Amino acid sequence: MLEITPLHYSLLSAALFMIGVIGVLVRRNVIIIFMSIELILNAVNINLVALSDQLQDLAGQVFVVFVIAVAAAEAAVGLGIIIAFYRNKETVNIDEIQIMRW
Amino acid sequence: MEAPIAVAAVQDALPGAIEAVSYWVGDWTLIVARERLLEVLEFLKTAEATAFDYCSDVTATDWPPRERRFDLIYCLYSTRLRHRIRVKARVAEDEEVESVTGLWPAANWLEREVFDQFGINIVNHPDLRRILMPDEWQGYPQRKDYPLEGPGELLMENPQDWLRVRNLPDEAADLRSGAGPDSEIE
Amino acid sequence: MLDTVVIPLLKIAVLVNAVLVAVTFLVLMERKVIAWAQSRLGPMRVGPYGILQALADPIKLILKEDITPVKADRYVFTLAPIMSLVPALVVFAVVPFGPDPLYYIGDINVGLLFIISVTSIGVYGIILGGWASNSKYPLLASLRASAQLISYEIAVTMTLVSVILTTGTLSLVGIVEAQRESGIWFGFIQPVALVLVFIGGLAETNRAPFDLPEAETELTGGFHTEYSGMRFALFFLAEYANMIVISAVVVLIFFGGWLRPFPNIAWLGFLDLLPAWIWFVGKVFLFLYVFIWIRATLPRYRYDQLMSLGWKVLIPVAIGNLVVTGVFKVVF
């Protein structure tokens, strides 16, 4: 138990991932859903970095960089959509964002 | 004293509109009937010989015993011809006066002040509110019959009374019958 | 245990205290310098020539009533000044005051990036302070501030990349050593970058002429309008600590850190008689003086002008500088 193996990191990652998924499914505020997605991405990153350290391979870290880039892109576009939607509908409730046009 | 061109021009163009022309220590004043005030002012602003494009001041004077108690006074100036004139109209308390903000936007606040201080009914004003006094103020301070001692003193001596008085609908009557000074407040 | 825990902790304690003391005296210095610029005397009452004013000010702020507005978000309101101050102090962990490991807490290989990233956290203090106050002026100011900080951060980071190209290392000790080896301060090799970083630094620390977020005459004090007492003091400390950070970064990267002037000219060796850290601190204070001097001289930019300066001038110039540096690096 005192030795920290990749298993520990994987478990941490899995738990964080689940927290993120629960957030996505339970919360109705789009912004918080987005934040939960960020948590999920982070969970993945933890795994990648841990394995990169374990396997002494930089590929894991490279992927983390890519994941961060994708997360940035996702946040920018997603939040842009939220703002645009909020302007028209004055809501961020995911249940009200089901129509395909506004 | 020879009347200046501007005065003559108005008299020619709008016969009958000018009730009197007065001259005193270098100032010319046209006394105009209230009904034709806007017409005269418009002429003064637009006509070539007068061209009073600048409204220096709008003010009023209160002469209480008179039937039409207010003198509404416009001080005009021409930046082109560099001459001045004053236009005066007599107004009663319940009469209405057209706003001149359409001619001179400058008159906006000045007319508000006249309304605020004298309570002259100015109509067609874009934004007629109290300006110097608080919005909920009662009465018009620059009127000659405005009490010099009144609500203010009452407020200081007995705030509770003042609050009670203020919240009553007919304040003037209450003041007259109660502790207030024997004068009229609107 | 001694080397890994006790000594670093001791160093941290000394450093944090030194920074806080430096900040109080920096405030005094600012007041004095501005006073002299304006042909006044400045504070004169507390101690000889007002020197003890540096102590009186913090004592006053600590003793003042600490007001939390009724409608404020209380936790965030308290957290904001802390979030503003902590990054400003954390940055000092990698600032080397001299060549010897005694003079720094840690020399990490991503030192410069560390500074950039940690200072970027400081923006939270400002945004949250403005938001939590639940008041319009602080909110406006905090929106301004965060937009300003983020855009100038881009310019500064872009510029620093060209410096990294020149040095080939991100370690701050390494950068200074590189300057010793090349025998010339990088400020002379990268003058454009120096100017850009300095302007960006002014903007990132909300100093005149970019002090819009706390423009007294526009926003009645900006994001800390609703703050008082100790929490206000923390914001204040953070701002001045950030000034010291920016000056330190500029000195380390462009002015040879603890190196004496002309490190390659041998006969100037007598200048080494002064200890390295004195050179460093002296240079830092010289830059702080320039900060203050600018504040006393220049009017304030308008928000849109500030943004267009950042985006339309600084960032393109920074990118241009980067390209030119790269070309030089490849050609020579």
Next chain:
Amino acid sequence: MAEALLFYTLAALILGLGVMVVSARSAVHSVLFLVVNFLLVAVLYVTLNAEFVAVIQVLVYAGGIVVLYLFVVMLVNLKQAPERFSDPRRLARSGLVLGGVVLALIVVVVSSSLRAGAAPEGTLSGFGTPFTSGNTEQLGWVLYTSYLIPFELASMLLLVAMVGAIVLAKRHLGE
């Protein structure tokens, strides 16, 4: 010992903050917990000898993306939290489903990593790079050689996202 202590502390904090992010009532508090969460993840990266990634995590995630979230939360400035309209029965249902999924996942992860106890040593990818602490330079090297095309694609993605965000958020002229 110290390592384990650090890991468990960090893990507990990260998970706790994760829960707070998801459960916080106010969106601003949620964002705050998210920032601290990311900072702690960065610390975790440092313990895994990934300083560069840690710094990038702080710079891009904490200093950039989350600021964006905070901005949006402040702009949107809700009068009523959307949760007020939600359906409690659906919450219960999704809770059940999720509990099952969590269990399944943990089982899968644990069993697979137990099987992988004797994981293949050495590198997984063909571009094995000597791995030392202080790997910024190597990381750059790998990024610009082996992963050049993905790197460029990522930059294109960012550009597109930037343009898209501006187009979305910009109000149309004359509106």
Next chain:
Amino acid sequence: MTVPAPRASTSQFDTNELVINMGPQHPSTHGVLRVVLRLDGERVLDADCVIGYIHRGVEKLCENRDWTHIILLTDRMDYVAAATNNLGYVEAVEKLMQIEVPRRARYIRTILAELQRIASHCLWLGTHAMDIGALTVLLYAFREREFVLDLFEEFCGARLTYNSMRVGGLPLDIPPGWDRKLRSFCDLMEGKLDDYETLLTNNRIWLKRTRDVGVISGEEAIGLGLCGPPLRGSGVSRDLRKDEPNAAYEEFDFDIPLGTRGDTYDRYLIRMEEFRQSIRIIRQGLDGLPEGPVMGKVPRLLKPPAGETYHAIESPKGELGYFLVSDGKSTNPYRFRVRPPSFCNLQGLKRLVRGHLVADVVALIGTIDIVLGEVDR
């Protein structure tokens, strides 16, 4: 005192609109002016000035003071240019009573008025620059203003509310040696003006903050009733010192600076030039200062004949007019009306700020040069 918020149309409320209250406690509204701004982001959609916070009813008060006592009430209107207010009032009374004022008194009045203009513009310059963020100019300008106040103190014993003029002349002649001090002040001031201009005139940031900010055409400025530097900044040649000379202005040689663009920078340049013209007038006044009494023949009890008059002079802020009505029976004016230049100029603020940014609002309040004591009276 409750004042309702401006009538922002709530029906078409946009999420980006923000109504903020600037003042009455705000460092750059120069007193207790309250400006209610309707903002779209940082852009001002509409502004509404709420004034009257220091309304003391000066006009009403004056109806119950005798003609001499009013002079000290005029001090308290534009309290940074008290001498100018005194001058306008005493001249209006003199006009009403047709009193001849000795030439020496008129000269000294002119000098005092111009000195006052320098003091008032110093205050304007300092606060205007301060609003835009130039800290140091404030201290510099106030340093020179102190010299003016010293000179006034030596002349009449007061530093702010001078009560320095009387109907028919002056209460006192200038003290011995005063003219020499004034001359050396003029020399000093010229150098200091160059200092100010070094700090501001060609400063890029200053230019950026003032150029094309609050542009108003001459025609519109006339329509809005702007006066003084804001009107001249739009290129309208109107200066009562030239158009309707009072005191001894017709004997002096000076120029009226005019702007071309009608923006804040032009108004700044005009006031800077007015400093120099004021110094020029003061020098001419000192050179040609005639000998003689400073007080004309005035009845002991002032009681103008029944009648009314409007007399306007060029105060540092613009056209300062006094409309006096005497009923010829009492020793008080029947009606005392001031045409306050700040009041009329402030009216233009609504027009000037529209479409500009919040930061420009303070620059524009500064460029109008208001004194709330005069606006509210």
